[in-house]
Amino acid sequence: MKAIYIEAFAGISGNMLLGALLDAGVPIDYLAAEMEKLHLGEYELINKRVDKCGIAANYFNVVLPDERQHDVIIGQQHTHTHAEQHHHEHIGVGHHHEHDIGCEQFAHNHEAPEAALHHHHEHRNLHDIAHIIEHSDLSAEIKSQSLRVFTALAEAEAKVHGKTVDEVHFHEVGAIDTIIDIAGCVLALQYLGIEKIFVSNIHTGSGFVKCAHGLMPVPAPATAELLQGLRHSHGNIDKELTTPTGAALMKVLAVSTNDLPQGFTCSKIAYGAGTWDLEIPNVLRINIGEWEAEAGADLLVAECNIDDMNGELYPYVQERLLQAGALDCWLTPIIMKKGRPAQTLSVLLTPQNLDKLTEILLTETTSLGVRYYAVHRHINYRKFTTVELPEGEVRIKYAQMGGRIVNIAPEFEDCKALALKSGRSLKTIMQTAAAAAEAQLEQ
Structure with missing residues (x-):
């Protein structure tokens, strides 16, 4: 199957990933046309080639009308100077619409110089963001995956701030640029036919960053929450390198790995640029190729029988399992003792994910136990x-x-x-x- 291996040695953000996917061959005109289906109002897409420590990389950004002449600090993280961005490819979008995305303070790109201007936008919660995405003209698959990423962000912010998901008014999440970063990445991955996403150890940076709540440690609390279950480390750079958006995209879409996954053959490499000029190349490198799991490789099936759980909970549990690395999960209707109707919830998984997925089964369902056994499988080669x-x-x-x-x-x-x-x-x-x-x- 077609797969991608992401090397996050300089962190990851939504615009860095999207820049790399554009470098990999997604046409900017196609992306711009699809993003217009969100009806977000007026903005510009920036797409240009830059040099980062001798590596040619693609830089992507979204610029709102009142950002064009300023360096801006927004919320937890900082945008960069746009002065250098006026002699390269701009794609303007001037469709005005009733949805004015944003909030009073939100985080944006993670790698900018500090400045003192703040944007003032009306607040948006997850319900508002979901309304915008669901009422767009994007495909159902793009809508669904984009909402999964936003939901992960909302849950992380809610936990950090001790609020419910509906009470959270997003920092980074409410912005036009972040909606485009998330929906754009999902769309670009679909365009390239990517079926499997692997991500390396993610460098977060270190130190502290000033935000609306005062000084916050790096990684920011929401970022740290999202990175649970993913391999990550501070590294040696005293900057904020990984954003909540970048972490959420990896949390929902990717499988964490220490190295190139076994069975992966790379055919193309692309680079997405960040804004900081660092002592290391400030780029996100993606390797695109084919991944074929070893034929006959040992896998596990974990399963439990459930006869007392609200049926509305099953789709949520299955989504959680898939997000956490399950290869597949399914329900089988069964008849238990005393003629009692029930369901067997089965999960196909790799051995290293057994503990994590078992925890989800035991905390998110009413089952009191989980059994598991080894299986083998053969995979046909797939292409698009x-x-x-x-x-x-x-x-x-x-x-x-x-x-x-x-x-x-x-x-x-x-x-x-x-x-x-x-x-x-x-x-x-x-x-x-x-x-x-x-x-x-x-x-």
Whole structure:
């Protein structure tokens, strides 16, 4: 399957990851057109090549109208000088809309010089952010994954400040630029066909940073909360290198690893730039390639039988398990003693994730115990392509075994969107896409 290995030796933020994904081949015009579907109002997308200690990297940022001539300090973390950003690629968006994103103070990019100006935006909570994303014209998959990242941020902020999720008025999260960073990263990963994301040990930086609440340790409290379960360390840089947004993206989307994952073959390297000029290259390096789990590799299935839990809780538990590294999870209806209907909740996992996932099963369900056993699996090699139909593009997944194509699967969400747009039946769109994919193979 197509995978990405992220090297966060200089930390990670949303704009650094998005800059790297643009460097990897996502067209900026495509990103800009998709981001307009959020109806966020007026902003500019900055996309340019920069040099970081001799490494050419891609720098991405979002600039709001009142930021164009200033260095700005915003909330917990600091934006950078925009004066150098006026002789490169700008993409302006001037659509005004009722949603004016932002809050009185929010964190932004993590690597800027300090300054003294503050933005004043109305406060937004998770419900407001969810409304904006859900009422956008983005695909259902992009909406869902973006909301998962925002929810992780909200939960971290709520825990740190001793509030409920609905009471949290975000710092970094409420901003137009952060919505674009998160939705843009999710969209770019989908565009590149990435199925699996690995991340290295994440350097957070060290020291203290001034914010609305006073001096805060690095990593900032919300960042530290989000990094639980991910390998991370302070490193030797006395700066804030990892933002809550960067940490949330990795928390929700990535699997932590000490090194290049076994079975990963890299075919392309790309770089996203930060703003600080450091003694080390201030870049996020991403390695894109194919990852094939070792055939017959030992895995575990952990499972428990549950007969007394509210059925509404199962989707939440499954989402938590998948976010924490489960390879798959599923429910099987069963009949227990005394004819009592119940469910078996099963989780496919790697041995190193057993303790973490077992804890979720025992704390998030009503089960009093978990059993587990070893299994083996074989994985067919998968690759992606795109076919063009009269109604629009559809992504196609091919499965190969022994060099032969054994399955062709059009992306359901793409076909659904085209069916709703064109008025043709969904099954017709899917059949047409599959036929186009077969014809493409024969060429």
